[in-house]
Amino acid sequence: MNKFCFLLLFFLSFTLFGQQNLLPISSYYKDQLLAPRGNSYGLGSSFYPRSEGGYNLASAIRDSSKQYYQLTERLFKKHLFEIKGEGYKMYISPVLNLALGKDYSDSNERRLFNNTRGFLVEVDIMDKFSFSTTLYENQNRFTQYESAYYRTAGERYPNPLDSTYFIDNAVIPGGARTKPFKGDAFDYAYAIGNIVYAPKSFLRFMVGNNSNFVGEGYRTLFLSDNSVPSIYFRTDARISKRLDYTILRSKQFNLLRRQNYTTVEAYYQPKLFSSQFLNFIVSDKLSLSLFEGSYWNVGDSVSSKALNGAYYVPLPFIGGLIANNLNEVNTTSGFQMTYLPIDKLRVYGQLALSNWNSKSIGSQIGLRYYSPFGLKEGLLQLEYNNVPKRLYLSENSSINYSSTNLPSAHPKGNGFQEFVMRFNFAKNRVYADVKSILYLLKDYESGNLIASNYNLTAQTGSIYHQQLELGYRVNKNMNLEIFLQHVYRSTSFTGDRPTNAVYFGLRTGLINHYNDF
Numbered sequence: 001m002n003k004f005c006f007l008l009l010f011f012l013s014f015t016l017f018g019q020q021n022l023l024p025i026s027s028y029y030k031d032q033l034l035a036p037r038g039n040s041y042g043l044g045s046s047f048y049p050r051s052e053g054g055y056n057l058a059s060a061i062r063d064s065s066k067q068y069y070q071l072t073e074r075l076f077k078k079h080l081f082e083i084k085g086e087g088y089k090m091y092i093s094p095v096l097n098l099a100l101g102k103d104y105s106d107s108n109e110r111r112l113f114n115n116t117r118g119f120l121v122e123v124d125i126m127d128k129f130s131f132s133t134t135l136y137e138n139q140n141r142f143t144q145y146e147s148a149y150y151r152t153a154g155e156r157y158p159n160p161l162d163s164t165y166f167i168d169n170a171v172i173p174g175g176a177r178t179k180p181f182k183g184d185a186f187d188y189a190y191a192i193g194n195i196v197y198a199p200k201s202f203l204r205f206m207v208g209n210n211s212n213f214v215g216e217g218y219r220t221l222f223l224s225d226n227s228v229p230s231i232y233f234r235t236d237a238r239i240s241k242r243l244d245y246t247i248l249r250s251k252q253f254n255l256l257r258r259q260n261y262t263t264v265e266a267y268y269q270p271k272l273f274s275s276q277f278l279n280f281i282v283s284d285k286l287s288l289s290l291f292e293g294s295y296w297n298v299g300d301s302v303s304s305k306a307l308n309g310a311y312y313v314p315l316p317f318i319g320g321l322i323a324n325n326l327n328e329v330n331t332t333s334g335f336q337m338t339y340l341p342i343d344k345l346r347v348y349g350q351l352a353l354s355n356w357n358s359k360s361i362g363s364q365i366g367l368r369y370y371s372p373f374g375l376k377e378g379l380l381q382l383e384y385n386n387v388p389k390r391l392y393l394s395e396n397s398s399i400n401y402s403s404t405n406l407p408s409a410h411p412k413g414n415g416f417q418e419f420v421m422r423f424n425f426a427k428n429r430v431y432a433d434v435k436s437i438l439y440l441l442k443d444y445e446s447g448n449l450i451a452s453n454y455n456l457t458a459q460t461g462s463i464y465h466q467q468l469e470l471g472y473r474v475n476k477n478m479n480l481e482i483f484l485q486h487v488y489r490s491t492s493f494t495g496d497r498p499t500n501a502v503y504f505g506l507r508t509g510l511i512n513h514y515n516d517f
Contacts, residue, residue, distance in 0.1 A: 021122065021130035022049035022194050022206070024510040025213055025225055028479050031379050031424070034216060035370050036343045043287040043338055045236070045244040045279040048213040051196065051204055079120075079478070089124040093478055095134055099505025101485075103143050105498050110184070112501060115139040120478075120510070133193035134510065138175065141185035143499050145489060146515050150178070150186070153405040155255035155268075156452045165256065165452045171405055173226050174211065174513045177255065192229050192511070202238040211511075212248060214277060214291060215336065217383050218420050219410050221352035221362045221391075222291045222334050223275060225512055226411045227252075228404040230273075241281070247314045248275040252295075252403040254451045269451065271399055272296040272307065273408075276316040285341065291334035292316045293408075295399040297327060330394035331355055332401055332409070344370045352409075354391050354401075362387045366420070378425035389415035392449055402449040411517045415444040429473045431481070437516050439463040461492035465516045479509040487515070 023029050025048055033050070036042065044050075079091040094117070101112035118136040125131075142150070150172055156165035170178045170186055181187035194208035210232065211225035232250040239245055250273040257266040274296065279289040299305045308329065310322035317333060332352055339347045345367060352362040366383030391414045392401035407413045417440040424433040441463070445456040471483035482505075489499040 021052055021124065021132050021196055022210075023052050024479070025049045025211060026479065026509050026512050027218065028509055031368075034346060034368060035379070036340075036346075042340070043281045043284075045246055045277065046214060046216045046289070046336070046338070047236070047246040047248075047277045047279075049194075049210070051198070051236070087126050091120075091122045093120045093508075094118070095120050095136065095478075095508045095510060097138075097505065097507035099483075099485075099503045099507065101501055101503035101505075103499055103501040105500040106144060110141065112143065112503065113139075113141050113185075114503075114505060114507075116507075120508075128198050130196045131194070133191060135189070135191045136175070137189045138172075139181050139185060139187050140172075141182070142515075143487070143489075143501050144497070145499055147184065147186075149517060152447050153255075153450070155257065155405070156450075157257050157266075158259045171228065171255065172513070173406055173411060174228070174511055176228055177404070190229065204236040206232075206234040206236070208232065212275075214275075214293075215350060215364075216338055216346065216348040216368070217350070217364055217366045217385075218381060218422060219364065219383065219385050219418070221350045221364050221385065221387065221409055222277075222332065222336075223293050224407075224409055224411070226514055227402070227406040227408055230403060243281070244279040246275075246277040248277075249273070249311075250275075254398060254402070255405045256452055269398060270298055270304075272298055272311060273403070274311055276314065278316055285339060287338045289336035289338075290316050291336060292331060293334075293401070294329050294331040295394070295401060296329050297396060297399050326355060326395045330392075330396070330399040330401060332392060346370075352387075352391060354393070357390070360388050360390045362391045362414075372423075375425040377427070379422070381420070381422040383418075383420040383422075385410065385416075385418040385420070387412070387414045387416055387418075389443060389445070397451045400449045400451060402451075405450045407449050411514045412439065413446070413449050415448075416441050426473065431471050431473055433467075433469040433471075435465075435467040435516065437463075437465040439465075459493060463489070463491045465489045467516065480507070481509060482506050 079093040081092040083090040097114045097116035099114040103112060116136055116138045118134060120134045122132045150170040153171040154167045154169045155177055157168055159166055172178060172188060176188045176190035178186040178188040192210050194206055194210055196204060196206050198204040209229050211229045212223055213225050214220055214222040230250050230252045232248060235247045237245045251270065252273050253268040253270055256269040258269065275293045277289060277291050279287055281287045296307060296311050298307050313322060332354055334350055334352045336350045341347065347367045350364040354360045363386045369380045372378050372380040387410055392409065394400050401408050419438045421436045424431065439462060442460050443458040445458055447453045448456055466488040469483055469485040471481045474480045474482065485503040487499060487501045
């Protein structure tokens with residue numbers, strides 16, 4: 001993000017639950033958003049983040065407990081600073097993730113830690129404008145399997161002796177590229193921000209630096225918040241009571257440094273992303289959606305090229321068909337279904353197709369069952385994802401379906417089957433969260449969506465990831481929580497050590513950081 005955009009998002013800092021502002025994208029808020037609460041938009045667009053103005057989520061997570069002291073009232077229910085006047089509101093709160101941990105399977109006995117500090121500043125102006133920004137400063141030491149994944153996705157520098165690249169630093173999903181810290185730890189910072197303008201109740205314009213997610217599952221086959229946030233422009237339009245349409249345009253990069261440059265530092269290899277999402281509410285129980293997401297070629301690591309004019313066509317499936325050139329554009333097209341058979345049950349699914357190749361189709365099927373086993377504030381989610389080996393790949397590797405060397409859809413990339421089980425519940429402020437994931441891999445090639453990765457080693461086997469978290473949610477509004485977490489991960493691959501990590505900490509969970517790959 002250039003200096004102008006950074007300063008704009010930093011100083012025009014801006015409300016989490018304002019009239020038009022965007023809701024946080026983390027799973028906690030999404031779980032609440034999709035819960036059955038008589039929301040008339042329960043089958044609305046699943047292109048996230050969504051505007052708070054279209055949902056009643058604020059009332060759902062509002063803390064109604066009675067507090068007798070100003071300190072506890074602010075701690076449990078409000079932002080640190082709240083300034084309100086005629087026609088505007090402003091909120092300021094710290095954001096953090098402070099945790100210590102240990103992997104008991106690590107023979108090096110390294111101390112694991114998260115040291116994230118930052119702040120959230122938000123403003124609402126009248127009922128048409130909302131602004132938000134969050135700044136994060138991080139120093140983290142991760143488990144060995146996480147560190148290996150992040151380093152593999154690191155930025156590439158051209159080797160002066162041949163046409164290969166060497167890897168430097170690392171990239172954190174949902175975060176940023178890094179620099180070394182204390183030997184085997186990582187230091188990185190990033191900012192997220194949005195400016196939202198809604199001239200009419202059915203029309204909303206957004207610009208900023210953020211991640212997007214399309215789908216109702218824990219995973220998505222279309223577009224996720226797995227990669228690094230990027231500069232974007234987005235339009236949400238409610239064409240009728242039953243029809244929603246979203247258009248997204250974004251500038252992204254492969255973290256390949258250009259070979260020839262005259263600036264102080266070589267630029268990355270750029271590419272542009274376009275997306276259209278059409279959601280049709282068939283009935284009170286059923287919605288059907290169409291998705292198109294395309295990466296467009298604007299040059300390689302040596303030179304730039306003119307952008308194909310079809311990039312600007314804001315209609316689903318038209319841009320890719322007009323371009324009709326696999327060297328120009330790499331398109332993932334998709335179909336989504338959401339069905340509500342009973343009040344507490346939400347069934348969803350996706351089909352993803354790469355460049356209209358019927359031999360490469362990904363599929364998802366899942367369900368969300370709210371209030372299971374009589375637990376009022378509970379959720380049971382089951383999900384299955386099947387992503388074939390060639391999905392998201394392009395004949396021109398520079399426009400593979402990835403951004404900042406990370407997959408743009410599923411964190412695992414492609415070439416796997418996945419079974420997901422999530423169960424969480426809360427009682428007053430106490431909560432429990434259980435997550436189990438099983439991967440089945442066949443001829444899986446890690447990192448095959450990175451433009452410079454060649455001669456990869458195929459793997460066949462399984463990965464099991466189990467996570468249990470117990471905690472106390474101090475502030476529902478900011479998702480401020482004290483937590484104790486256990487992560488167990490094992491694989492069937494020879495030489496892989498299991499992970500058996502325990503963490504204790506305090507965090508504001510506004511965004512997702514995936515480690516279950």
